[in-house]
Amino acid sequence: MQRTQQILRSIFVATLVVAALIVLLFETNIVEAGALAGNENLEFVVLSVVELVVICSIPLALRLFKFKGVRRQLIDQPAQKLLAWGTLRLLMLSVPLVACVLLYYLFFMEAAFGYLAIILALSMMFVWPSKDRCEAETTDVTSPQPPADTSDTKEA
Numbered sequence: 001m002q003r004t005q006q007i008l009r010s011i012f013v014a015t016l017v018v019a020a021l022i023v024l025l026f027e028t029n030i031v032e033a034g035a036l037a038g039n040e041n042l043e044f045v046v047l048s049v050v051e052l053v054v055i056c057s058i059p060l061a062l063r064l065f066k067f068k069g070v071r072r073q074l075i076d077q078p079a080q081k082l083l084a085w086g087t088l089r090l091l092m093l094s095v096p097l098v099a100c101v102l103l104y105y106l107f108f109m110e111a112a113f114g115y116l117a118i119i120l121a122l123s124m125m126f127v128w129p130s131k132d133r134c135e136a137e138t139t140d141v142t143s144p145q146p147p148a149d150t151s152d153t154k155e156a
Helices: 002-027 040-066 068-076 078-106 111-127 131-137
Strands: none
Touching (some): 002 078, 040 111, 078 111
16 A cells, blocks of 8 residues: 555656656746747637536545445455556546646647646646555445444443
């Protein structure tokens, strides 16, 4: 389980590093911003598609482990399935995040892409693969617990 957690953390951190590198490259003018600026039709289409992807991916990523099929797999094969489903969940947030950061600069600092990137970055904080979260997501909390032994108490 610890190996799985480390891999998921690596994906999480790698996403933020890639986004930071993109910002660094464009802000230091190593890469020229605005390569796609001026094409309003392309900007409209790309922004509409990215908005739809973000609007769908955030709730789906945050609720992914609540689906019965996914939940059952996580309980049956914790480490293996947590790696697979956790990677998918992180990628559902990471890929649009990196795309939004890149598109922000390609369309010459179009604010909508920046806001979407910020929303995705904040959403990623809710899937941070901590030890407690990894354990909680791979245990069955719906199974009934045996009742506590109350034979020591006497009723009057």
